[in-house]
């Protein structure tokens with residue numbers, strides 16, 4: 471695996487690969503890699519001839535009181551994990567390579583950026599869209615793989631790619647979890663063992679909501695209450711938000727209709743560590759409605 475630090479060299483390597491007919495799949499990350507990231511790299515391996523991952527802790531997506539400075543960084547460890555998952559090139563630019571003096575452009579994605587994470591972390595998705603667009607221009611992939619773990623981010627990226635005509639196929643890979651159910655995250659390294667154990671409640675709360683949907687619950691407030699009650703059963707948790715929304719648009723109607731795909735989204739603090747997670751569900755067909763329709 472080769473490490474590339476300059477945008478120009480990255481573009482030249484990708485250009486040459488494409489000229490000889492190779493397809494490229496790309497996995498952007500902020501590093502401190504774990505099995506979730508490795509899963510995206512492995513998925514990429516199945517999808518294209520060449521796999522490129524990036525490690526870049528992007529300052530423009532962090533708020534002023536967030537953890538940019540203390541975000542964990544370990545390139546040597548990341549290189550080993552990326553390589554053994556099947557990565558061919560690791561793109562690792564510096565902040566000044568990505569944002570040189572005089573840099574002054576931006577990307578704004580409307581709609582899906584305005585709620586939940588977008589509301590709690592103003593400017594976050596502007597930073598995400600900007601860095602992903604720049605990384606796409608540096609790596610020039612055919613495919614890019616993102617994790618369902620950051621569900622709202624996947625909607626933002628899909629919208630940006632559609633709106634700005636990036637010739638890139640976006641693939642979403644499932645969330646990789648620890649044995650307890652806790653979604654893997656670089657930020658889990660901030661948790662002490664007790665917090666780590668307690669944090670698995672997020673997964674169990676999401677599972678309970680999914681179960682309720684399969685048994686016929688389809689009212690948003692009832693589903694949110696199921697999640698909230700479960701989350702509140704552990705000490706120390708500070709809930710930032712709980713939401714149940716239409717999976718495609720993040721709209722939050724009072725109740726959901728048979729066949730609709732929905733998503734449960736949670737953000738919560740344990741100490742100063744903010745964790746996010748989500749789960750998808752489909753509202754089952756209402757047997758009474760079916761009987762009624764068939765009877766006509």
Ligand code: AMP
Nearest residue numbers: 499500501506616617619620645646654
């Ligand atoms: P990050 O380094 O946290 O910015 O994440 C880089 C990519 O890895 C994003 O597409 C994330 O959604 C994805 N990712 C992070 N954690 C997981 C996980 N536990 N399972 C699957 N994908 C993940």
